[in-house]
Amino acid sequence: DTAVSQTPKYLVTQMGNDKSIKCEQNLGHDTMYWYKQDSKKFLKIMFSYNNKELIINETVPNRFSPKSPDKAHLNLHINSLELGDSAVYFCASSQDPGIGRTEAFFGQGTRLTVV
């Protein structure tokens, strides 16, 4: 069974559209994250969610919004897509460090291409 799964794996869309990327983890972790990897392979944290609460929000445009219906899911909604949003988006999860530190487990990534 896949620990952290993302859908879709590839997403091609036009500028101005609104899209969502789904993420699910079956590890029982308390914290989930979204990372963005740009065309130069540079990885940067976007969001972190713990028990349905946003605990940090990096300086990303407000067109990006994470939504967590439950502890096992953290979806990424993107409004009014722009060319610069083209990247690979990775979801990750880890156990709450207050309980015990574990490493972050990453999904396979979603390659978003805005045309």
Next chain:
Amino acid sequence: AQSVTQLDSQVPVFEEAPVELRCNYSSSVSVYLFWYVQYPNQGLQLLLKYLSGSTLVKGINGFEAEFNKSQTSFHLRKPSVHISDTAEYFCAVTPSNAGNMLTFGGGTRLMVKP
């Protein structure tokens, strides 16, 4: 705030040769350090981590890394590489009092030649 510098963007090496991938970091607080590997079109997989204790840590696939606090380095090594080690390698840090809010380096592409 933390920053991570991977000094080599690409490292070509012949099969069965040793390799070292360099990583330096800066931080005003205590950090934990990680190395992740990304195979083509795949997600990131943890190779090894340093949290505390012995400064030499061993990971999967025969990799090891040494934490050097005075030089703020965490270099990754393998004594003999295989073709299958060809991948992108990322060094990352996170504050020891936080979760996995990882700050990544720019990555090093290891290219193993036959």
